[in-house]
Amino acid sequence: MTAIDTGPVPLRATPLGRIRKDYFSSPLSTAVSLLCFGLLLWIGWVLLDWGVLRATFSAEARQAECRAAGGACWSVIANRWRLILFGLYPYEEQWRSALACIAVIATMVLSCIPFLWTGKRIASVWALGFATFYLLMKGGLLGLPLVREEQWGGLALTLFIFTATAIIGMPLAIAFALLRNSTLPWIARTTGAVIDAVRSLPLISILFTCAIVLPFVLPDFVLQEKLYRVIAGSALFFAAYQAEIIRGGMQGVAKGQDEAAMSLGIPYRHRVARILLPQAFRNALPATINQFVITFMETSLVVVVGFFELLSSANAAFGTSEWTFAFVEVYVFVAFLYFIFVFGLSRYGAFLERRMATGQR
Structure with a gap:
C-alpha cells in the first residue's frame, strides 16, 4: 500500500515562540508589551521598596520610627496581630481559637485527598472537623471554660x-x-x-x-x-x-x-x-x-x-x-x-x- 502524504507535521510551539507570537508579533504589539512589562516592573519595585527594603518590622517601633524609615510599618501587625486574628476572644483562651482555625484548615486539606471523595467519608471528615472547631471555640466541656458567641x-x-x-x-x-x-x-x-x-x-x-x-x-x-x-x-x-x-x-x-x-x-x-x-x-x-x-x-x-x-x-x-x-x-x-x-x-x-x-x- 502507498502511504498517504498528509503534509508536514506541525512543530510544537516552544515557550519562546509562544511569547514572541503573543507579545511581539508586530511593532505595535511589541511597543505595548514593553510598556506594560516596564510598568509592571516599576510597580513591583515600588512595592518591594515600600514593603520590604524600607519597611519597619520591630515590635517596639512607633509612628516616628516608621515615618523616618519611609516604608511600611509592619510594627502594627507585630503588636496587634492577636486582635486581628482572634478579635474579642479572651486573651488567656486564644490558643483554643488558634487550634480551632487549624482544625478547619486541616479539614479543608483532608477534603482534597481523593481517597476521601465518597459521601460517607467526606461527611465524616467535615462532621469531625466542625465538631472539633465548635468544641474548642465554645467550650463548656472537657474542662474548657465556656466562651459565649458574642x-x-x-x-x-x-x-x-x-x-x-x-x-x-x-x-x-x-x-x-x-x-x-x-x-x-x-x-x-x-x-x-x-x-x-x-x-x-x-x-x-x-x-x-x-x-x-x-x-x-x-x-x-x-x-x-x-x-x-x-x-x-x-x-x-x-x-x-x-x-x-x-x-x-x-x-x-x-x-x-x-x-x-x-x-x-x-x-x-x-x-x-x-x-x-x-x-x-x-x-x-x-x-x-x-x-x-x-x-x-x-x-x-x-x-x-x-x-x-x-x-x-x-x-x-x-x-x-x-x-x-x-x-x-x-x-x-x-x-x-x-x-x-x-x-x-x-x-x-x-x-x-x-x-x-x-x-x-
Whole structure:
C-alpha cells in the first residue's frame, strides 16, 4: 500500500515562540508589551521598596520610627496581630481559637485527598472537623471554660461562618435543585418561587432581617443566638444560588441516562446519588468553586449586624490613636489572609477540573 502524504507535521510551539507570537508579533504589539512589562516592573519595585527594603518590622517601633524609615510599618501587625486574628476572644483562651482555625484548615486539606471523595467519608471528615472547631471555640466541656458567641471574632469567626454556611447550604441547595426539577408542578413552582425570591434580595438585607427583624416577629422559644440566625440566612442565600448552579449542571446530563436507569429498575435515590448528581457537579464545578469563593469573601458583611469578624477586627487594630497612621499595612495583611484562602480554593478547583477531565477518581 502507498502511504498517504498528509503534509508536514506541525512543530510544537516552544515557550519562546509562544511569547514572541503573543507579545511581539508586530511593532505595535511589541511597543505595548514593553510598556506594560516596564510598568509592571516599576510597580513591583515600588512595592518591594515600600514593603520590604524600607519597611519597619520591630515590635517596639512607633509612628516616628516608621515615618523616618519611609516604608511600611509592619510594627502594627507585630503588636496587634492577636486582635486581628482572634478579635474579642479572651486573651488567656486564644490558643483554643488558634487550634480551632487549624482544625478547619486541616479539614479543608483532608477534603482534597481523593481517597476521601465518597459521601460517607467526606461527611465524616467535615462532621469531625466542625465538631472539633465548635468544641474548642465554645467550650463548656472537657474542662474548657465556656466562651459565649458574642466574644468570638477575627479569623476564627470568619471561618466559622463560612464553613457553617457551606455545611448547611450545600445539602439545602441539592434539595432545592431536586425539588425544582420535580415532575409535580406545584412542588417545582413553589420551590422556584422561593429560590427566585431569595436571589432577588441582597445578602445584607437577609442578614439584617435574620439578626434584627426576626426577634420581633418570632416567639422566644424559636429564636437562638444572633450568630446562628445570621448563619441560617447566609446558608439560605448560598443555597438559592447554588441550587441554580446544580440545576444547570443537571440539565447538562443526557435524559437518556435517567430513562435507561429507570428501565433497569434502579430506585430513584440511587439514580440521583450515583448517576445524576455526580455528573451535575462535574458540569457545574467551575461555578461551584466560584460560589464558594464569593461566600468566603461575603463573610465580611456580617459586620453590619454587629459581629467582630476578620475585617472588623482589622479596623479595630488601627482604631487607636497610636496606630491610626498604619491602616494601609493592616488592610494589606488582611488582604493577604483573604488571598491565601481564596487562591487556595481557586487552585483546588483547577486541580479538580484537570483531574475530572482525565477521568480520574
